Amino acid sequence: MWTKIKKIIPHKAKRFGLDDELRILNLKNDWDKIVTEALGDKFKKKSETINLKSDILYVRCQNAIWAGEFQLKKNKLLEIIKNHKINIKQIRFIF
Numbered sequence: 001m002w003t004k005i006k007k008i009i010p011h012k013a014k015r016f017g018l019d020d021e022l023r024i025l026n027l028k029n030d031w032d033k034i035v036t037e038a039l040g041d042k043f044k045k046k047s048e049t050i051n052l053k054s055d056i057l058y059v060r061c062q063n064a065i066w067a068g069e070f071q072l073k074k075n076k077l078l079e080i081i082k083n084h085k086i087n088i089k090q091i092r093f094i095f
Contacts, residue, residue, distance in 0.1 A: 024052040027086055038080035039073050046070075047093070055089040057081075067093040 013022040027034075028049045035043045046066045051058040061067040070077070070093045081088050 023086060024049060024057075027052065027057070027081075030084065034080055034084060035077070038077045039070075043070070043073075050094075052088070055087060057088045057091045059091060059093050061093050061095045064095050067095045 010019070010022060013019050031047075031049050032044050035047065047059050047061045047070060049057060050060045059070065061070055070091075074091050074093075078088065078091060
């Protein structure tokens with residue numbers, strides 16, 4: 001019987017200690033969708049995920065103004081991220 005690769009990859013990633021890398025890859029792919037869902041269209045394409053370390057997500061923003069805007073909306077963004085079943089405890093916005 002065949003098993004779908006999308007079921008195998010998470011188990012193998014965890015086995016080899018690559019689960020954070022897989023989580024950040026999935027988050028990068030869905031980032032604009034998550035941002036739009038949480039904050040609206042004006043925030044789309046203003047930031048990108050750059051790293052996930054110890055459940056802290058690092059996000060690069062276009063400039064200091066956008067970093068400040070994202071910081072003000074951080075709790076709403078964390079709520080939506082948790083709805084996507086991604087375990088992140090904190091977000092740090094940099095520019």
